[in-house]
Amino acid sequence: MKKKQVIVSMMSVATVGLAACGGSGEKADQKDQFSVAMVADKGGIDDKSFNQSAWEGLQAYGKDNKLKQNEGFSYLQSKSQQDYQPNLSRLARGGEDLVFGIGNTFNEDVKTVADQFKDTRFAIVDNVVEGKNVTSITFKENEGAYLAGIVAAMETKKDHIGFVGGMKMDVIERFRAGFEAGAKSVNPKIKIDVQYAEDFAAPEKGQAIAAGMYGKGADIIFPAAGGTGNGVFTEAKNRK
Secondary structure, three states: OOOOOOOOOOOOOOOOOOOOOOOOOOOOOHHHOOOEEEEEOOOOOOOOOHHHHHHHHHHHHHHHOOOEEOEEEEEEEOOOHHHHHHHHHHHHHOOOOEEEEOOHHHHHHHHHHHHHOOOOEEEEEOOOOOOOOEEEEOOOHHHHHHHHHHHHHHHOOOOEEEEEEOOOOHHHHHHHHHHHHHHHHHOOOOEEEEEEOOOOOOHHHHHHHHHHHHHOOOOEEEEEOHHHHHHHHHHHHHOO
16 A cells, blocks of 8 residues: 655745835836845755745745846855854845845844844744844644644544654644644544654654654654655655
């Protein structure tokens, strides 16, 4: 019997574009163009998750406004969490109008840098940072995960499913709670394995966790783990 996997990816990125207008409708000088930049976490802009979605959003903003990369929209890559603050500061110091920190682990660094650069606007995805120049972008992750849980419970052949989280934190717990509630609304006795990788950019950990869950009898796994979730995909494909 083939193993099955249901993976629901929920990520949207809100970008704000304010067009600078010339007095007679002429195209504004480049220096007057509203500029947007983002700092990616260590998962990179090709993580098939938050960073990639965010970067695609900025690219769309650039295309819509006829901008070139690094001339109206850009990104900086982080190798580790220690890079967040210097990268945010570099973009703010460079004159960007709006700077995104992609991911909930940016909260302390966004708060610190936003306090230092009052004239720059900042945004953080999946966390809340208080500040007049900070916008917090959050989602109702539990609602989408609830639907994923319903589908998983309806499709499983063993009444045994799994959940892989990146880290045990509020946003991931909303995914888990919604997924479990949805599955149990279909089958109150369904078995749900839960494990956290403690990393959002470790596909090898995701694959190892998935292998263990499949080995113990789960036939559907739902990851909420950023790039780590790619390893769950890999293991599912290997078991076709």
